[in-house]
Amino acid sequence: MIVPVQATRWMGDMGPRQFQSAYVAVTALLLILPICGTTAVAISAEPAARAFPADIALTLTNELPFERKAEPVTCGVPLARGFVSRADDLTLLDPDGRATAVQVMTTSTYKDGTPRWVLLDFQADLPAGGETVYRLSRGPRSPVSKDISYRLDAGVAEIDTQAARFRIDTRRFRLFDSVVVNGRELLAGARNGGVVLQEEDGSRHTGDDVPAEANFEDAGPMSVVLAVRGQICPGGKLPIADYVCRMHFYAGRSEVRVSFTLRNPAAHRHPGNVWDLGSGGSVFMEDFSLLFPLVHDHWISRVGVAPDRPAVAATKLYQDSSGGPNWNSANHIDKDYKVRTSFRGYRIHEAGGVASEGNRADGWLHVSSDVGGVAVGVRDFWQNFPKTLELKGNELRVGLWPHEFAGVHEMLGGEQKTHEILFVFHDAETSDQAIEQRMKAFHRPLYAMPDPQAIYATRAFWPTGPLDRERFEMLEQTCDTFVYPVGGGRASVITKWDQIDEFGWRHFGDTFADNEVSPGRMVEDFPEHHFGRQPISHFGNEYDVNYGVMLQGLRRGDPRWMWMADVLCRHYADICIYHSDAEPAEPYRHGPFTHTTHDTAAFRSTHRMYPSETGKYGLRYASGGPNAGHCYVASLAQHYYLTGDRTSREAFLEVADWTVHSPWFTNMMMGDKRGIGNFLMTHVYAYQLTNDRKYYDAAVKMIDYVQQPFEGLGATLFVKAAGRFLDVKIENDEIDADCQKALAKMLLFGDFYLELTDDKPNRWLEQACFYSELLFTCYIHAPDDHPNRERYFAQGKSLMDQSQSRWPGTYRATKTLIMCFANTGAYFRALDIDWE
Known part of the structure; x- marks a missing residue:
């Protein structure tokens, strides 16, 4: 039997009592779960990667030139398993270390019922043009002097x-x-x-x-x-x-x-x-x-x-x-x-x-x-x-x-x-x-930024690793340009908003798909819709831009990134999901729209992919509606956890139900193989959010659907989603047949990718990230004695090492940025393990 090495690493995050319970559970499962064609592997006693802090610093920044007194703040905080047994055991300390009034609501739990995410409501005092730090800790809570x-x-x-x-x-x-x-x-x-x-x-x-x-x-x-x-x-x-x-x-x-x-x-x-x-x-x-x-x-x-x-x-x-x-x-x-x-x-x-x-x-x-x-x-x-x-x-x-x-x-x-x-x-x-x-x-909302150490220790955003501007200077600086203009070009996603005027009630919160190139005849016919040959088109959260922005903001502890993530998620929940029961074509009801189709301006399609003009120019993709291959909604669940935004929660579950009940799922009409991983990731997040078994069963069905490894972007999306599934199983002490199956299929992809001779990673910088992310994810989860574990690491690192000189440190197209900074988490984590 293959046991995920992450099971043992994760145990190190626990206290002694939780560790003993988990060890007994895993050992028992080793005895009662023989799996055909697998080999028993000893569990390593590797310690946890990051210890959870004794309390969690929440940093608030005020850029305005006056004090902000008793201003309402709502923020979500992830907790390590066993940090407290119930939300009532948490208290909030003000900058002077005194307990201050706080309201705490549990928004997600571990299997044993202990809080996994909590939502805080409190009122903060901030100095003019400065920052202040509150701390979430264990202890008696301060009473509310004026309650509602x-x-x-x-x-x-x-x-x-x-x-x-x-x-x-x-x-x-x-x-x-x-x-x-x-x-x-x-x-x-x-x-x-x-x-x-x-x-x-x-x-x-x-x-x-x-x-x-x-x-x-x-x-x-x-x-x-x-x-x-x-x-x-x-x-x-x-x-x-x-x-x-x-x-x-x-x-x-x-x-x-x-x-x-x-x-x-x-x-x-x-x-x-x-x-x-x-x-x-x-x-x-x-x-x-x-x-x-x-x-x-x-x-x-x-x-x-x-x-x-x-x-x-x-x-x-x-x-x-x-x-x-x-x-x-x-x-x-x-x-x-x-x-x-x-x-x-x-x-x-x-x-x-x-x-x-x-x-x-x-x-x-x-x-x-x-x-x-x-x-x-x-x-x-x-x-x-x-x-x-x-x-x-x-x-x-x-x-x-x-x-x-x-x-x-x-x-x-x-x-x-x-x-x-x-x-x-x-x-x-x-x-x-x-x-x-x-x-x-x-107009300058406050974001309470949790200590990045708490993020690393909880697997709330996982896998990832600490911000490191020494080892990854050009990569980190290139990622910065999503929000901050860096280098001679002085460009960022925000400056690109101005280029096409990505504003107005419908547009604000999407990003310019500035990687696209229109046919010459379209440019000649519609010059006002182009900048050179770049069409005015929308990226539409492809590859879950929003998740990547949240992750990078949390790694940096930077509220500007969190403002950006907030804006993007609000737009996506409203505009990019088909909120209709009345649609006669069942596969489309409540599904997510994708980016403007390739090689064209958006014209009158706004954020619904396919303008009628596509039929005039012989484009590859000229029609269609919501589909599985572009279902990137995990960020909406994370947005809810971080902000308490119920619109995001409802939009996420709307799409999650679509993935379970729609013919896209029941008939396996995946559109392209990216849909398999997209659906699996959605099911895993929905199960964590609701504990509803239907989402778990749907996740297992998606894993069963994969019989052989395949190449392409969909392969990385499946492996990442399978990794998330394993994380949840390990959190829940469920090292069972489903866990074993997911790991075995993940490693099939790793072995398959070791033998590929495709030169795409050398042609596309973002493709190098996708290839290496798959290999590093397999490395993170493979048992220590798996014969290919070190090869996963070596080949993934070779790809990323070759890419180091190609990071410009300045703005690249939105697609390049998001495919890179949302697909380097396993790289950061794997190197973190290697350094430990």
Whole structure:
């Protein structure tokens, strides 16, 4: 019997009692699980690679020039098995080492029920322009001085944060029905407010036509989330839109963070199996706004546009375009091939006219009077253009798809978009400066970065190794360029966003597929869609860009990377998954779309792969929909663990269920062999997240599906997913027949790759990473006495050594970067083992 060497390495992470239990379990399994054609292998007593820290440092960085006091922070932290037996045993220490109030929720457990991931809610103090460190430790927890009370009765929710009282009637949902601060009501009832959608023909519909469903999520003493799910059903007909509104309330604070998702549940019609704008099934909106009637008509309003500029008196802020150098890019064509942006940037209106204008607004609006006031901001305001914030009479308006835009807003069938909005209600004593600072802080979200040692010791992101700029100088520096411009070219993924103007509510969060080259005739026919021969096209999270960005951010402890990962995951969960039950072609329902197909501009296909133009130029790939070969969703599960974002969790499980129930799985219509590993990886993450056996059984079925090793990118994806499956089995002390089978099939690929004579690794830098990642993964998991274990290491290292001189230390195409930094984790880990 072959026993994974990682089983013994992982035991070293345990305390003595857990180690003894695991050793007995593995030894017993050696006796009772004879496997035909295998050989018994002794278990090595190799120690753990990294000891789990006694407590976990959480570093917060404030880049703003003022202090941030008691600011709500939500963050996920992975725990080593046995670190605590239950979440109640955890405490949070402030920078002075004193226990501070914290809410802890377990989001994933080990098999024995102990926490694997926990989600923290606390309130942090940060110095101006500096950083601070909190620590998660074991011990008694500090009591909450001002906790939240909440109730939901007969469809009416009431929340008291000790700083404000809120009432929300979900039977006729209009967001807030009542907000009371310091004994004063700020709203004039919600009869004329709430969720309002105006169609292209002028018909106006509200979100209170039918009762909504509501429940409290993630509720505790520090924060409460009210989730409201409803539909916009004009005249009792079929819904034209669904919505999910999550309202986050915080102890001792009078602010509410709202996550509002609007979805078109209809099917996208795709004649000829191309997925263009205007092809059918879309909702066309003239306007979609959230309206709030205030208690009287006498308000002073101010708008803010940047962290380094003071607010100015105004009644409306409107962002028409990104404000970038290519603000009118062909990236923004509509169904009629028209770009509808009207001017560069934003305009501020006062007394009916334009008072000032600029390029990019971190937008917020503050209205106040003698009874108090409210400020509202939309996260990533200019990036998600068009947007409006307006005070008109006594009505506060948040225009998420505003009528001020020259074109109609088209939401495709199965498409959704989530906006994050902050409302800060206050009394008459609160200063304008305090409100201004809070709104500026909202546009610079805090990310609590866990100690990288905790990441290495838990296998939460695995395999990987520590950041090492001495041994891997050029590789690490090349990876840096995903976020930071480095070297003479001064390019990064962020600067590439400006090149094609990858902004707007649909585009922001994808990346430019700048590795593509269009046919010469297409370039001649559509020069405005190209930079040289590079087409405007979208990468679409191929090879799970988002996972790689999270991993590199955690290795670096850098919040800028985590902001990028947050943006990418939000986009992918909304735009790149087909959120529709109505699609008649069952294999497509709830599946993920992929990148723009090769060798073409996106044109009107936006983020749905196949524009109709592909048929004109004899391209290799000219039609199709969601498919298994491009199912890269593990990052959404990890995003949920790190941030608590339920939209990502729901999107991940939506696709996970698709992988189990869709004909893509049941008939093994894998599209290409990448789908095998993609599905297996999805099943493993879904099983860890839910403990639902259906995902485990699906994973085993995918392993059974592989009978012989094969070559190509799909081989690496399968081996990596099989490695993840083994990690989970080892975590659960399950060294059984399924574990044995997965390891045996993994090593078949390793042996097969040792004999390949393909020169692709010498032609493609990223191919070298894929080949070596497969070999290093086999090395990590192979038993010490496996005859080819050292050959896996030697050949993998030879490939990477030959690649060292090819790392430029400057920006390469997005595809090269992601295939490299998301496929070097086993390399880092293998060399870490070698150095130990």
